[in-house]
Amino acid sequence: MTHVVTGNCRGCRYTDCVASCPVSCFHANEVRVYINPAVCIDCSACIPACPVGAIVEEFDLPEAERHWLDINAREVERNPVLSSRMAPLPGADARRRELGF
């Protein structure tokens, strides 16, 4: 089991999840973050930390979202580890409101 970053993580990159990850299991590209399933210890600290509710436990991942498991596992291979907080991307708050958070 692991935790998975899903579709809501795009264009905001608040990185509160990164700041609260005890094992630095997040990787980031220009627009979003991913979780390395080999490093995640399933502590769930990132779930309430994410302002747009993008992170779920694998157990709670709906069938239609299962592809995010592969995407996270693949993308951590080609994006660097991000271990501390960054400034959110421009327009992050607008996107958060748009998503209803």
Next chain:
Amino acid sequence: MSVAGQPGHPLKVAIVGAGPAGFYAAEALLACGLEVEIDLLERLPVPYGLVRFGVAPDHFKLKSVSAVFARIAQDARLRCFGNVALGRDVSVPELGALYHAVVVATGTDSDRRLDIPGESLPGVHAARDFVGWYNGLPDCADLDFDLDCESAVVIGQGNVAIDVCRILASPIERLRRTDIAGHALDALARSRLRHIHLIGRRGPAQAKCTPKELRELGTLPDWQVAVQATDLQLNPASEQELAQPANAQVARNLDILRDFAARPVQDGRRIHLHFLRAPVALYGNERVRSVELAVQTLTGTPGAQQARPTGERTTLDAGLVLRAVGYRGTTLPGLPFDHARGTLPHRDGRIIGDDGQWLSGWYASGWIKRGPSGVIGSNRADSADTVAALLADRPCLQGARSGRDGLHALLARRQCKVVSADGWQAIEQAESERGRQRDKPAEKFVRIPDMLATADSASRPETART
């Protein structure tokens, strides 16, 4: 004058407490790009705080976070001073004079009381002490929990309440494969419990537990989770709370609870989840026998609902009562204290005196700063914030400080037995070895003299390492 943090003039910081908040403060300082000299003080001879003494022994994956701390402890710029307590071996003014800055990350070593009649009856305990007991915390090694009864009542529904419930209801052969303390394993093997009641003041939509914790309760063999279907009928305000996207976890909790309520009732042992109940009195003669609960109802707007008594009362049998309604910090001689919150008063991590002024050079992080909330990782973000404040203050944190050399000299004068990182490793290795003989991952030492003797015998050749 040279500025502390530049090459040849390290910024000297003491961190008090080697739990998650302390280690993450160290991590942030080590990564800040300045020249730093960091000393990590821990009152016990063993490190990792609540990761060793709080996280339940069956949560192996969560406990593996200690590998991150072990890695931080190996950094050449950091030294560990185990078995050194602030206020016992070194005073607040002494430590303040030795270092440019001190980060207090001592956590919460007490708990909130219920403040109801009967609370001091034998058989009524802090869940915190029960957790310390099964995790081998030396302070709790001599406690005695009477499991020769049929009914236990746990007050609270947060993660501590769920943990103690799960440990009480876990098959003994499962616990035998964890690093649970030997004395707890023996006592739990003799348990006669058939009912465990978890009492929550508010409703299922306000419960503090996580879906994962709840689901785990449903997987315990020989135990059924009992939930009253009527308890799951929500008022309109709770329905509104549930509909908010930010409350997705709460919605998952409700799904799990509805699944529990729908399972066919079987004979056998049972975990009862009670909502909208608050304890008002504990009864018994020689020891606790029952708990009186006041039925509650929720009033107020969504997100700000409060529990109010309806006037109706109910009673539950209880041979064991564990209160799990929050941890509290305790005072440290020489530092201010917020008695209402059980924390150190602070602004952005800077400790504030009774006069409202910053105690120059003093910082707080983790639970002693913000109270007992969040999980291990929450302390990483918190410590990063505190260290950011410390680094912003660097212009005021100047002057010559003797730091590590001064601390070593002071502790040597007091003949304090300091346990180094090597000593920690020696203790852990000896515990693994003791575990192998019992087919457990580790058998922890629960006595401080045993820990000190093990660290001492193993690290003697290393004493030159200062």
